Amino acid sequence: xxxxxxxxxxxxxxxxxQSRDEPRAQFQxxxxxLLGVSAGALNSIQEQVTRSFSNxxxxxxxxxxxxxxxxxIPIDCVPRVISADEWRFLDDGLAQRIKAxxxxxxxxxxxxxxxxxGVIPADVVRECPQYRVEMRGFNAPHGAWVxxxxxxxxRTNDGFRxxxxxxxxxxxxxxxxxxxxxxxxxxxxxxxxxxxxxxEGYGRLLLETLRELAPGGRSDPSIxxxxxxxxxxxxxxxxxxxxxxxxxxxxxxxxLVDDGFVYMRTTTGLRRVDVIYxxxxxxxxxxxxxxxxxxxxxxxxxxxxxLGNVALANSPGTGVADDKSVYAYVPHMIRYYxxxxxxxxxxxxxxxxxPKDLEFTLDNLExxxxxxxxxxxxxxxxxxxHSTPEEREEYGKQVRANPADFISQPVLALSRxxxxxxxxxxxxxxxxxxxxxxxxxxxxxxxxxxRVALRRxxxxxxxxxxxxxxxxxxxxx
Amino acid sequence: MLARSAQGLYWMGRYLERTxxxxxxxxxxxxxxxxxxxxxxxxxxxxxxxxxGRLPPGxxxxxxxxxxxxxxxxxxxxxxxxxxxxNPDSVWTCLSSGRENARQMRHCISPEMxxxxxxxxxxxxxxxxxxxxxxxxxxxxxxxxxxxxxxxGVAAATMYRDEGWHFTEVGRYIERAQLAASLFLAQLAEDPxxxxxxxxxxxxxxxxxxxxxTYQSRYGIEVRPTQALDLLATDPLVxxxxxxxxxxxxxxxxSIGSGPNAASSAAAQRVAGRLRALIHYEWPDAQDHKGILxxxxxxxxxxHDMTAVTYFDYTIESLPMR
Numbered sequence: 001x002x003x004x005x006x007x008x009x010x011x012x013x014x015x016x017x018q019s020r021d022e023p024r025a026q027f028q029x030x031x032x033x034l035l036g037v038s039a040g041a042l043n044s045i046q047e048q049v050t051r052s053f054s055n056x057x058x059x060x061x062x063x064x065x066x067x068x069x070x071x072x073i074p075i076d077c078v079p080r081v082i083s084a085d086e087w088r089f090l091d092d093g094l095a096q097r098i099k100a101x102x103x104x105x106x107x108x109x110x111x112x113x114x115x116x117x118g119v120i121p122a123d124v125v126r127e128c129p130q131y132r133v134e135m136r137g138f139n140a141p142h143g144a145w146v147x148x149x150x151x152x153x154x155r156t157n158d159g160f161r162x163x164x165x166x167x168x169x170x171x172x173x174x175x176x177x178x179x180x181x182x183x184x185x186x187x188x189x190x191x192x193x194x195x196x197x198x199x200e201g202y203g204r205l206l207l208e209t210l211r212e213l214a215p216g217g218r219s220d221p222s223i224x225x226x227x228x229x230x231x232x233x234x235x236x237x238x239x240x241x242x243x244x245x246x247x248x249x250x251x252x253x254x255x256l257v258d259d260g261f262v263y264m265r266t267t268t269g270l271r272r273v274d275v276i277y278x279x280x281x282x283x284x285x286x287x288x289x290x291x292x293x294x295x296x297x298x299x300x301x302x303x304x305x306x307l308g309n310v311a312l313a314n315s316p317g318t319g320v321a322d323d324k325s326v327y328a329y330v331p332h333m334i335r336y337y338x339x340x341x342x343x344x345x346x347x348x349x350x351x352x353x354x355p356k357d358l359e360f361t362l363d364n365l366e367x368x369x370x371x372x373x374x375x376x377x378x379x380x381x382x383x384x385x386h387s388t389p390e391e392r393e394e395y396g397k398q399v400r401a402n403p404a405d406f407i408s409q410p411v412l413a414l415s416r417x418x419x420x421x422x423x424x425x426x427x428x429x430x431x432x433x434x435x436x437x438x439x440x441x442x443x444x445x446x447x448x449x450x451r452v453a454l455r456r457x458x459x460x461x462x463x464x465x466x467x468x469x470x471x472x473x474x475x476x477x
Numbered sequence: 478m479l480a481r482s483a484q485g486l487y488w489m490g491r492y493l494e495r496t497x498x499x500x501x502x503x504x505x506x507x508x509x510x511x512x513x514x515x516x517x518x519x520x521x522x523x524x525x526x527x528x529x530g531r532l533p534p535g536x537x538x539x540x541x542x543x544x545x546x547x548x549x550x551x552x553x554x555x556x557x558x559x560x561x562x563x564n565p566d567s568v569w570t571c572l573s574s575g576r577e578n579a580r581q582m583r584h585c586i587s588p589e590m591x592x593x594x595x596x597x598x599x600x601x602x603x604x605x606x607x608x609x610x611x612x613x614x615x616x617x618x619x620x621x622x623x624x625x626x627x628x629x630g631v632a633a634a635t636m637y638r639d640e641g642w643h644f645t646e647v648g649r650y651i652e653r654a655q656l657a658a659s660l661f662l663a664q665l666a667e668d669p670x671x672x673x674x675x676x677x678x679x680x681x682x683x684x685x686x687x688x689x690x691t692y693q694s695r696y697g698i699e700v701r702p703t704q705a706l707d708l709l710a711t712d713p714l715v716x717x718x719x720x721x722x723x724x725x726x727x728x729x730x731x732s733i734g735s736g737p738n739a740a741s742s743a744a745a746q747r748v749a750g751r752l753r754a755l756i757h758y759e760w761p762d763a764q765d766h767k768g769i770l771x772x773x774x775x776x777x778x779x780x781h782d783m784t785a786v787t788y789f790d791y792t793i794e795s796l797p798m799r
Contacts, residue, residue: 230581239581248478249482249584267483267788268735268736353724
């Protein structure tokens with residue numbers, strides 16, 4: 001199958017091609033293979049991959065979708081390939097970043113040196129809704145406030161850029177593994193000959209990380225994964241991870257706190273829980289401290305955590321470090337805590353709380369992406385070039401009314417990769433979300449959930465907004 | 478094991494057993510539509526609804542109806558028992574509920590089990606009564622029952638024999654015993670006009686439990702109600718017999734062991750023992766088999782409640798913490 005109709009845009013970085021018909025070195029084997037496969041065969045592969053997702057019930061829930069609670073995440077069968085050098089760069093940058101972010105969290109909930117020293121304005125931190133006063137004075141075990149992080153990275157013509165760090169309950173890792181399993185089974189020969197680094201070991205790394213967090217260094221800690229339940233959009237992933245690490249998949253109603261210890265209800269009585277990988281948001285975790293109407297949490301959980309009787313991954317309060325305003329200061333954190341230059345660059349960000357940035361944003365709405373600091377998942381944002389004058393007018397009013405709630409960024413020329421669309425290769429914008437684990441040491445599995453904006457021209461890759469996935473191959477040296 | 482996980486697997490076992498049971502009955506019933514007399518068809522529907530403790534759509538069955546009416550009525554009844562979402566005993570509802578429990582406890586079962594079950598679920602999602610009626614309805618029921626058997630076969634081959642397995646089995650065999658006892662009671666309540674009709678009804682029942690060949694090799698070609706009931710109740714080698722279901726269920730409960738409250742666990746074990754004793758020791762000398770079957774149904778319900786109280790929903794005051 002050829003790439004004759006493939007619509008390359010020289011202004012946009014193409015993951016596969018450096019110029020027309022000239023694939024990048026890491027794509028060469030895959031490119032040659034694809035040329036040798038008939039359109040019919042490739043369509044069969046695509047169908048096979050999609051069917052395997054359906055048969056195995058690998059699903060995702062789109063909020064507000066009437067189709068029902070289970071929707072199969074679309075997957076494109078053409079992998080994205082990252083060279084060993086590119087990965088090494090990303091790996092170093094991500095390890096550096098999580099270290100600085102954990103230092104920041106330990107600092108802002110304790111001495112606040114970074115604020116005292118004027119590196120980050122106090123109001124940016126303290127006015128952030130994700131800053132949890134309840135966590136003041138707390139020292140996370142091994143400094144691991146964030147034990148599991150999913151960082152969104154895009155590639156532009158200027159190289160990789162970090163779009164955001166997801167430090168609360170990042171999801172998508174199960175799709176990284178599922179995509180690999182499905183694609184590997186269909187592109188067997190080229191997979192083998194390409195020498196792709198494996199991602200299936202993620203569960204083992206996660207388990208090692210969680211074990212390291214066990215209170216008092218307990219050697220065989222009891223680990224549970226706390227899910228909001230079957231109606232949560234990422235329930236499949238919760239189930240998948242619980243299975244991978246051999247943990248009980250618990251809901252708030254399965255747990256109770258007694259005398260500062262957490263127990264789960266088993267068939268033989270109450271059993272102590274040492275480590276909780278929680279996939280419930282801060283707000284819903286403990287009705288005694290956070291939202292009192294939460295039915296998903298465990299009364300007294302935070303108290304047990306603060307006593308050091310249970311480990312939580314991630315800690316409550318980590319959201320302050322992935323707030324969209326605080327994000328702008330991550331490079332400063334790296335310099336401040338690590339005395340290093342950031343390896344991975346941020347996207348240029350204008351904080352509308354600053355009068356100059358506000359003015360610039362309002363004057364250039366049609367060229368910018370404007371985001372609400374408290375929103376995620378691609379919700380509540382304005383993509384300037386794709387908006388109507390009326391939408392900009394309306395959005396501008398909201399920005400002017402509450403400038404501190406907004407940031408803006410230039411529209412990025414996200415890189416594109418070939419996807420199989422209706423029997424032909426077409427370029428689609430992609431990003432990647434690698435997962436970083438941080439216990440007593442940092443571990444990064446060589447792979448990522450590669451997200452694809454499936455609609456032609458769309459820049460929105462979020463699964464919750466109808467984006468899809470691709471397998472991402474990191475090659476060995 | 479987490480109490481809620483055990484409960485989910487228990488319910489998975491129950492729902493999938495019920496799916497198979499209803500499919501078996503409907504498979505025979507739809508096959509009967511091809512060549513059996515109207516009376517026998519009527520008796521079959523009546524037995525199915527009575528055993529479920531439900532009324533058919535419309536409230537009652539038309540006993541003395543024409544061939545044409547019976548066939549049209551059968552279409553409605555089959556739809557009610559197969560695809561009706563609001564019918565808790567329909568094939569669709571039981572399979573969906575079993576699959577939903579499996580989905581929530583997917584980390585406790587093997588991937589092979591999940592895939593088998595999900596495929597069966599996806600298949601029924603694409604069908605409706607018109608579609609299966611237009612070809613060979615009995616094939617649909619036979620295949621769906623076979624899918625449930627395959628699922629349990631895959632489970633037997635791949636599932637770790639921990640508490641999850643034992644609770645699945647307890648659910649499955651409580652359901653099997655209760656359904657069998659209810660069905661036998663419904664059959665006893667039928668009042669066939671002739672001996673031939675009675676023999677045909679019991680032959681169907683033996684068939685539903687894959688026990689017709691066994692019966693014939695033991696008692697001969699002529700099917701007598703008392704002997705058929707004896708075989709289905711007391712032969713431990715017949716896979717669906719009451720005796721076998723209760724034996725397996727008690728053994729599985731023993732494997733699970735005590736819950737957090739020793740007294741509650743012992744009480745559940747005693748009921749399981751009493752259930753077995755009904756078939757093993759009371760049945761052979763009893764005249765009132767109907768009475769025994771009624772007690773089996775009641776004890777199964779009691780045991781269900783006691784299992785929940787012992788292992789899933791126990792009170793936590795004054796329990797030791799580990």
